[in-house]
Amino acid sequence: MRALIVSITALLGSTVILMTGSGLLGTLLSVRMGIEQYSPGITGLVMSAYFAGLMLGALGAGAVIRRAGHIRAFAVFAALVTAATLVHALWIDPWVWGALRVISGFSLAGLYMVIESWLNERGAGGARGRLFSLYQATSYLGLGLGQLLISVRPASGPELFMLNAVLLALCLVPVSLTRAIHPTPPERTPMALALVCRGSPLGVFICLGAGIVNGSAFALAPLFIVDHVGLQSVAVFMSAVILGGMLLQYPIGHLSDVFDRRRLLVAVNLALAAFAVVMLFVANSGLTVLAAVGLGYGGLTFTLYPLAVAHINDRVRSDNFVGVAGALLFLWGIGAVVGPIAIGQLMNLLGTEGLFHAAAACAVLMAAATLAARREQVPNEEQTAFVSMARTTTVITEMDPRADPGEQVQMDWIEEMQTSQETEAAAP
Incomplete structure (x- = not known):
């Protein structure tokens, strides 16, 4: 395992830098x-x-990679997102910023696709599950670091945009210096959207709801914090939300593999609704309380999508795992687009508290829909394993150990690393 990690250090380094820049920019x-x-x-x-x-990039960035090759495509995407970041500071206009966000999303999807293709190639021979978990942990680390940087300079000036551009440019360095062999260009895999909709309408609904809640949390939660405890508290609160998302992946995943997954979906959604309501009551209680509630809120929010994916994989038995996963990512993306737009309008009417009113309502609806689903539960021994899922591109689904029937699903990457190190130490 140690040798494997050393071989992908450059890719993981680029991932941390890239996710730090992405987290800061949003x-x-x-x-x-x-x-x-x-x-x-x-x-x-x-x-x-x-x-x-991001959705457009997940669909179209592969063509750029196939045409230009991985390193040159990575350079193109990094240049685009860096330039877009700097233009934000030069031209403050919502319509211009909207266009720049589309460019940034497309470019970041391309960058994710290059890194994920490389990691997927390195994960051949039984290591895919461990690499998948390591990539997830690295991504969460970068996102959390990005939130902390929001406080290093005033957000009202251009300095943070410049810092962001520096980070996005620096992610080029590790990949450009890597001596790893170029991976196979990503293949075009058609989405199995019709199959998913027929096989699990409930899973489709949960994917859309997860996109709404996730997208609005990233886009609009900073407004709530600024309104109630001030700009200086945004970094800590958003970091707590992301940390919660990382910490709860394993325990929720373990429970979903042991107990009735639909009951767990109900419990998670009701708990999420409760945390959203609590957030409304403690809105003016100070940063410590808000960060503690945000830790639980983020943890529950970011487990919804992987729970939905696991539920759908129980129902939809298909050899086209990547096509199914691509359809689920597309559904999540629709929710992530619709969520900030609709909830932003609600916040115009109710104030920034409207974010958590909407989140609570969405969670209750998802719980009610799960309770209303009358289809017979899949026996626990026949359930597919829960795996923490990134919402980046369809290439990441190829790294998912469930895509390979012979691959063991490894939830706890830290435990796996420790076991590997003990084995190496015991070797003569």
Whole structure:
């Protein structure tokens, strides 16, 4: 395992830098639009454009990679997103920013696709599950670091945009210096959308709902924090939300593999609704309380999508795992586009608290839909394993150990690393 990690250090380094820049940019734009006195409705519209670009990139960036090759395509995408970031500071206009968010989303999808293709190639021979988990942990680390950088300079000036551009440019360095062999260009895999809709309408509904809740949390939660405890608290709160998302993946995943998955979906959604309501009651209680509630809220929010994926994989038995996963990612993306737009308009009417009113309502609807589903539960021994899922591109689904029947699903990558190190130490 140690040798494998050393061989992908450059790729993981680029991942951390890239996710740090991506995490900083999203939060910075939300905060800056509040400073510029744009309404939550306009902010939601602009922020949703990123997810639209991400979906377009997931569908179209592969063609650029097939034409130019991985390293040159990586350079093209990094140049585009770096330039787009700098233009944000030069031209403050919501329509321009919306167009730039589409470009950023498309470019970041291309960057993710290059890294994920490389990691997928390195994961051959039984290591795919471990690489998948390591990539997830690295992604969460980068996103969390990005939130913390929001406080290093005033959000009202151009400095944070410059810092962001530096990060996005620096992600080129590790990949450009790698001596790893270029992976096979990503193949075109048709989405199995009709199969998913027929096989699990409930899973489709949960995927859409997860997109709404996830997308609006990233896009609009900073506005709520600025409104109630001030700009200086955004970094800590958003980091707590992301940390919660990372910490709850394993325990929720373990429970979903042991107990009735539909009951767990009901429990998670009701708990999410409860945390959203609690957030409304403690809105003016200070950063410590809000961060603690945000930890639980983020943890539950970011387990919805992988739970939905696991539920659908129980119902839809198909050899085209990547096509099914691509359809689910597409459904999540639709929710992530619609969520900030619709909830932003609600926040125009109810204030920034409208974010958590909407999140609670969505969670209750998802719980009610799960309870109303009358289809017979899949026996626990026949359930597919829960795996923490990134919402980036369809290439990541090829790394999912469930895509390979012979691959063991490894939930706890830290435990796997420790076991591997002990084995190496015991070897003569």
